[in-house]
Amino acid sequence: MASFRDELQGWRPGSSAIRAHLQRWADDERADETWKAVSKAAGANLTASEFIQFVARAAMASRALPVQLERHKREIAATKNGVGPANSRGACVKQDPSRDCGCS
Numbered sequence: 001m002a003s004f005r006d007e008l009q010g011w012r013p014g015s016s017a018i019r020a021h022l023q024r025w026a027d028d029e030r031a032d033e034t035w036k037a038v039s040k041a042a043g044a045n046l047t048a049s050e051f052i053q054f055v056a057r058a059a060m061a062s063r064a065l066p067v068q069l070e071r072h073k074r075e076i077a078a079t080k081n082g083v084g085p086a087n088s089r090g091a092c093v094k095q096d097p098s099r100d101c102g103c104s
Helices: 004-010 016-027 031-045 048-080
Strands: none
Touching (some): 004 016, 004 031, 004 048, 016 048
């Protein structure tokens, strides 16, 4: 049976940042100990491969979060200024129908 650190070494994600994250994890002497604790808590329903995939996806999502938050802030600001594409009912938020807001 391969160790958890061996499982980590076998992963080759496309993202260099995630690859570096998994390498740091594999290099950490506590990796096998951490996996044993997680595995014990999760039971037989979670394999090492599934756990690694979950952590890699979570790391990718966390790296994308600042960009998503900035986009969301811009959308809120545009909507407050009447420039946004639509309000919650799907209608244009512009009050002047003679002006093209570009939402259609």
